[in-house]
Amino acid sequence: MNVDFIAELQQQIGEKFVYLTPEKIDQYNFDGTDRPSNPYAIVEPETTAQVSTLMKLASKYKVPVIPRGTGTGLTGGALALNGGVVLSLLKLNKILSIDPVNMIATVQPGVITQELHKILEEKGLYYPPDPSSYDASCIGGNIAEDAGGPHCYKYGTTRDYILEMEVVLASGEIIRTGVKTRKGVVGYDIHDLIIGCEGTLGIVTEITIRLIPYPQKITTLLAFFPGIEDVVNMMAGLSKIRVVPATMEFLDAECLKLLKGRIQFTIPQDTNVLTIIELEGDNEHVDAQIEPIGEVCFENNGVDLFIADTSQKRNSIWTVRRQFREIIKETVKYKRAEDIVVPISRIPEFIQKSNAIAEKYNFVNYNYGHLGDGNIHCNMTSLEKTAETLERGTRAFTEIFHLTLALGGTISGEHGIGITKLPFVSLELSSESTRLQKEIKKIFDPLNILNPGKIFE
Amino acid sequence: MNVDFIAELQQQIGEKFVYLTPEKIDQYNFDGTDRPSNPYAIVEPETTAQVSTLMKLASKYKVPVIPRGTGTGLTGGALALNGGVVLSLLKLNKILSIDPVNMIATVQPGVITQELHKILEEKGLYYPPDPSSYDASCIGGNIAEDAGGPHCYKYGTTRDYILEMEVVLASGEIIRTGVKTRKGVVGYDIHDLIIGCEGTLGIVTEITIRLIPYPQKITTLLAFFPGIEDVVNMMAGLSKIRVVPATMEFLDAECLKLLKGRIQFTIPQDTNVLTIIELEGDNEHVDAQIEPIGEVCFENNGVDLFIADTSQKRNSIWTVRRQFREIIKETVKYKRAEDIVVPISRIPEFIQKSNAIAEKYNFVNYNYGHLGDGNIHCNMTSLEKTAETLERGTRAFTEIFHLTLALGGTISGEHGIGITKLPFVSLELSSESTRLQKEIKKIFDPLNILNPGKIFE
Numbered sequence: 001m002n003v004d005f006i007a008e009l010q011q012q013i014g015e016k017f018v019y020l021t022p023e024k025i026d027q028y029n030f031d032g033t034d035r036p037s038n039p040y041a042i043v044e045p046e047t048t049a050q051v052s053t054l055m056k057l058a059s060k061y062k063v064p065v066i067p068r069g070t071g072t073g074l075t076g077g078a079l080a081l082n083g084g085v086v087l088s089l090l091k092l093n094k095i096l097s098i099d100p101v102n103m104i105a106t107v108q109p110g111v112i113t114q115e116l117h118k119i120l121e122e123k124g125l126y127y128p129p130d131p132s133s134y135d136a137s138c139i140g141g142n143i144a145e146d147a148g149g150p151h152c153y154k155y156g157t158t159r160d161y162i163l164e165m166e167v168v169l170a171s172g173e174i175i176r177t178g179v180k181t182r183k184g185v186v187g188y189d190i191h192d193l194i195i196g197c198e199g200t201l202g203i204v205t206e207i208t209i210r211l212i213p214y215p216q217k218i219t220t221l222l223a224f225f226p227g228i229e230d231v232v233n234m235m236a237g238l239s240k241i242r243v244v245p246a247t248m249e250f251l252d253a254e255c256l257k258l259l260k261g262r263i264q265f266t267i268p269q270d271t272n273v274l275t276i277i278e279l280e281g282d283n284e285h286v287d288a289q290i291e292p293i294g295e296v297c298f299e300n301n302g303v304d305l306f307i308a309d310t311s312q313k314r315n316s317i318w319t320v321r322r323q324f325r326e327i328i329k330e331t332v333k334y335k336r337a338e339d340i341v342v343p344i345s346r347i348p349e350f351i352q353k354s355n356a357i358a359e360k361y362n363f364v365n366y367n368y369g370h371l372g373d374g375n376i377h378c379n380m381t382s383l384e385k386t387a388e389t390l391e392r393g394t395r396a397f398t399e400i401f402h403l404t405l406a407l408g409g410t411i412s413g414e415h416g417i418g419i420t421k422l423p424f425v426s427l428e429l430s431s432e433s434t435r436l437q438k439e440i441k442k443i444f445d446p447l448n449i450l451n452p453g454k455i456f457e
Numbered sequence: 458m459n460v461d462f463i464a465e466l467q468q469q470i471g472e473k474f475v476y477l478t479p480e481k482i483d484q485y486n487f488d489g490t491d492r493p494s495n496p497y498a499i500v501e502p503e504t505t506a507q508v509s510t511l512m513k514l515a516s517k518y519k520v521p522v523i524p525r526g527t528g529t530g531l532t533g534g535a536l537a538l539n540g541g542v543v544l545s546l547l548k549l550n551k552i553l554s555i556d557p558v559n560m561i562a563t564v565q566p567g568v569i570t571q572e573l574h575k576i577l578e579e580k581g582l583y584y585p586p587d588p589s590s591y592d593a594s595c596i597g598g599n600i601a602e603d604a605g606g607p608h609c610y611k612y613g614t615t616r617d618y619i620l621e622m623e624v625v626l627a628s629g630e631i632i633r634t635g636v637k638t639r640k641g642v643v644g645y646d647i648h649d650l651i652i653g654c655e656g657t658l659g660i661v662t663e664i665t666i667r668l669i670p671y672p673q674k675i676t677t678l679l680a681f682f683p684g685i686e687d688v689v690n691m692m693a694g695l696s697k698i699r700v701v702p703a704t705m706e707f708l709d710a711e712c713l714k715l716l717k718g719r720i721q722f723t724i725p726q727d728t729n730v731l732t733i734i735e736l737e738g739d740n741e742h743v744d745a746q747i748e749p750i751g752e753v754c755f756e757n758n759g760v761d762l763f764i765a766d767t768s769q770k771r772n773s774i775w776t777v778r779r780q781f782r783e784i785i786k787e788t789v790k791y792k793r794a795e796d797i798v799v800p801i802s803r804i805p806e807f808i809q810k811s812n813a814i815a816e817k818y819n820f821v822n823y824n825y826g827h828l829g830d831g832n833i834h835c836n837m838t839s840l841e842k843t844a845e846t847l848e849r850g851t852r853a854f855t856e857i858f859h860l861t862l863a864l865g866g867t868i869s870g871e872h873g874i875g876i877t878k879l880p881f882v883s884l885e886l887s888s889e890s891t892r893l894q895k896e897i898k899k900i901f902d903p904l905n906i907l908n909p910g911k912i913f914e
Binding site: 099145146153157176182183192193212213239243284341344373410411413421428430443455 | 556557558559560561581602603605609610613614616617626630632633634636637638639640641642643644645646647649650652653654658669670671672673689693696697699700701738739741742745746798799800801802827829830831832865866867868869870871872873874878882885886887889890891893894896897898900901912913
């Protein structure tokens, strides 16, 4: 611990914003992985000025600063690898304004995503990004990872809704990126560099988001299919009749086994894939789409179209879908999940070959997720967990990542790199692209104090 | 002229790809401004490898290279300021593949945007960005400027549809940016840095674009309003009934005077604003929206809702709208136009104050454009054009830019900075933001050979 740094920090921003006891530190010392983390202090400021002061002192004393929200991240981005201080942004948690004429809202990074959804919905407004963790994760974290979620199929990811930000740089300088209007092309797009940077280029302290009208009607359809090829054909069929659902989620055969007893309806015989198709739009529009979608499903061997048109029925479906990660976790000792993406047409090949990889390495593999985006959560699981299991898991996922890239995909669709995927980045990015990105890091953070050791080796 | 460079270039990529005669040079030596340009050669390669070779030699001999498409840019981005060679990308003009299952197309930068629209429409596919110049401008240029257009109101700008690119760097190195799938969060977003960089960070040689289904039905509504406040209220009313049109264009009172005789319908008395509201969607959906939109228009003092539901009627409207720049040009000697953006709620104040600025500087001011985005094309015009007019225009627009920024807007929504807006960039960007951006330029182009002298001073 750098005692001079801590003393000056306490003096400048106030003692009560700096936590040093092991109990307090433990409250902020985790994320969605089970990797270790060892900060020697937590700083939890209430203003941008305090964040700026922290970074000025961190620069002066060359202390690593690791920004975090609620710690739901799945790649270790919020963990302290080599001491330093964790910067909690949870007290910057206000919705500063909601402006229905300009269709924007200005919020602080610690706002919980689902709470923002609820408040906006009451006003007829919609901020679509909805990562599965959205009842716990916050906007700042969603920006750090460019979080996705089921509704990104129709609406795009977090990036697509972030108009303008206040960003504290490693030096403590405060800049604004982006513009508060829909369009703006003045200078280079450093705004999008900050989004998805996993807290390594700057600390987001204020955000203006873009809103759209909340849909008049939402209806959720469940459809079961014999095979994943049928679902891919169904999606092409929907494009042909010019229908874009809000979500196109799926659960594979292995997942269906776990579903039994957890959902209110029977899984039809000889079906191996469940899809969740949500429609959002005007009342007439949504109603008019159901029949043609049903036809396309049946043409592609779909059976038992179940229509959830009340919020209660819809919630029962989404609760199961959103908790699926936890549901798997409860039934196994070891679970490693990665959020790869492949082109739609290559999904059947990915499912088949990932299952073969699971068999080779003696895992049970659950594939589910955002089929419409090709964004598959691939889960290797085992009933035992030893050092050998972990090592075997790494070997299995090394093959999964090679497969993903061979199919024209990417090794992360929404979770980011953090530390867990860091060893695999060089499989995807060329050395020249990596060199440029590392040089960009040096511009923003020449002392390498902002979330060091993440994304790049 | 650097004769050693030219000789080695001719030898390495072939003489026929290098044009040196004044006649040939003149064919490529213009853009949408009337600024001078003085390249000593044009290079028009047919392959990415040739572009790479050009950049390697340009690096070796420190020769400026200015990439260009069809030269429709409005800020001087394609002009050679200090000799060097202009790189025409017009022979890289192939549509390489259209993939309706993955909803992507791969194209070269010289493809004309409207031609791509037409070919996609035949297949039921849609690439929405449609800058007014889209019958002449090409995808590469659209990417360089992050071009907008009327349909960006609903669908977003060029940036939102570019998934992956092949980019030749100043060094001649070839990298790929982005991913071919909808999601991807591996590393920093250098993809979006290249988009909108005005050809100063890299040369785009291949592009994978994202497609959506072409709408079943398109209907265009014309509505006239007494004042711009009525139109802003109408837009808020549409949001309340949760309607998002595809376009929300406007022409102001001064424009309406020019319209007389050019459109097939009468301009109602006491109206001062024309709006073009286009609806796109399923047949039932579009039809069902017309009546509620009409009601919201009438509630906000709208008169004479004209419905263009055939492609012939629609084309007659859009032809006038898209040619409006030329229509103004024909009637005046001097015209300077800038594409500022202000928040929706500040549009009436902008219109009023920009007219006051026009009066102060003795110009006739035409405001029109993409009202839904707050993206206004502000045109200062005069029946005479002397050095004094030009200088007076600069003073008027300096006030316009200050006004724009005071209203919370940005000085360019879709045309970029190039050279014409370069003196005003420091009004909008902070010195720290500018410093970071200049450092990024140095990483990508350490010798400052790629389109030098643009965007930043």
